[in-house]
Amino acid sequence: MAHLSASTPTHRGVVIPDDWPGYSPDLFTYPEHYSGALDCVYIPHGVIMDRTERLARDIMDDLGDHDIVVLCVLKGGHQFCSDLVEHIQVLNRSSSKSLLMTVDFIRLKSYLNDRSTPDIQMIGAESLSVLTGKNVLIIEAIVDTGKTLQKLLTHVQAFKPKLIKVAGLLVKRVPNQAVCLPDYVGFEIPNHFVVGYALDYNEFFRDLNHICVMSEDGKQKYRL
Numbered sequence: 001m002a003h004l005s006a007s008t009p010t011h012r013g014v015v016i017p018d019d020w021p022g023y024s025p026d027l028f029t030y031p032e033h034y035s036g037a038l039d040c041v042y043i044p045h046g047v048i049m050d051r052t053e054r055l056a057r058d059i060m061d062d063l064g065d066h067d068i069v070v071l072c073v074l075k076g077g078h079q080f081c082s083d084l085v086e087h088i089q090v091l092n093r094s095s096s097k098s099l100l101m102t103v104d105f106i107r108l109k110s111y112l113n114d115r116s117t118p119d120i121q122m123i124g125a126e127s128l129s130v131l132t133g134k135n136v137l138i139i140e141a142i143v144d145t146g147k148t149l150q151k152l153l154t155h156v157q158a159f160k161p162k163l164i165k166v167a168g169l170l171v172k173r174v175p176n177q178a179v180c181l182p183d184y185v186g187f188e189i190p191n192h193f194v195v196g197y198a199l200d201y202n203e204f205f206r207d208l209n210h211i212c213v214m215s216e217d218g219k220q221k222y223r224l
């Protein structure tokens with residue numbers, strides 16, 4: 001796994017190097033219908049959960065004793081949001097600080113196959129007036145080109161929240177990324193298209209619990 005030295009800035013999260021080969025899918029369990037479609041298990045489910053637990057603690061340290069509105073970015077963010085909120089709830093029960101949360105959802109969609117398209121569809125944006133004057137925590141699965149997060153931040157800012165923080169499970173190292181990066185980052189990953197843990201390729205692979213890289217056969221089979 002990625003080597004995180006004492007000097008690695010923690011705001012980048014766990015930094016996975018470009019030469020990280022992942023693990024053979026045969027070492028793990030995964031749905032039989034994806035047999036042959038996976039090149040490697042890139043981040044196993046257990047590692048995702050352990051990192052998410054730590055992000056929950058960081059969020060609690062920063063925002064504890066505030067009320068927040070969680071804004072979950074669908075569809076890719078639903079699993080990370082669910083697990084992060086669950087970890088925060090555990091801390092709420094066991095620590096002296098507490099974070100009162102309500103959860104809202106918005107959908108943004110722009111990908112076809114493994115490519116970003118200029119057409120970012122936003123569904124549910126009309127209900128964001130609930131964010132006015134509130135502390136908002138946006139929960140997003142991945143920042144790749146950064147266009148989705150940039151569009152969402154512009155939109156949310158128009159409703160004048162008191163504070164906006166962003167938690168992103170993955171940030172991809174890509175050239176020309178839009179500049180806004182999450183405040184809380186799970187993993188910084190190389191420029192590979194990844195699937196699983198609710199991240200999809202044309203709606204497939206969301207039902208995979210690990211984050212994986214697809215094989216060429218997998219891309220061909222599910223290509224539109």
Ligand SMILES: O=P(O)(O)OC[C@H]1O[C@H](OP(=O)(O)OP(=O)(O)O)[C@H](O)[C@@H]1O
Nearest residue numbers: 074075076109110111144145146147148
């Ligand atoms: O940084 P970007 O290059 O903009 O990419 C990030 C976005 O892409 C994915 O959404 P997608 O459009 O695939 O919709 P989905 O969440 O419904 O899968 C992902 O869930 C992010 O929201």
Ligand code: HPA
Nearest residue numbers: 144192193194195199200
């Ligand atoms: O690597 C990715 N995988 C799935 N969805 C995505 N949306 C942006 N990047 C990705």
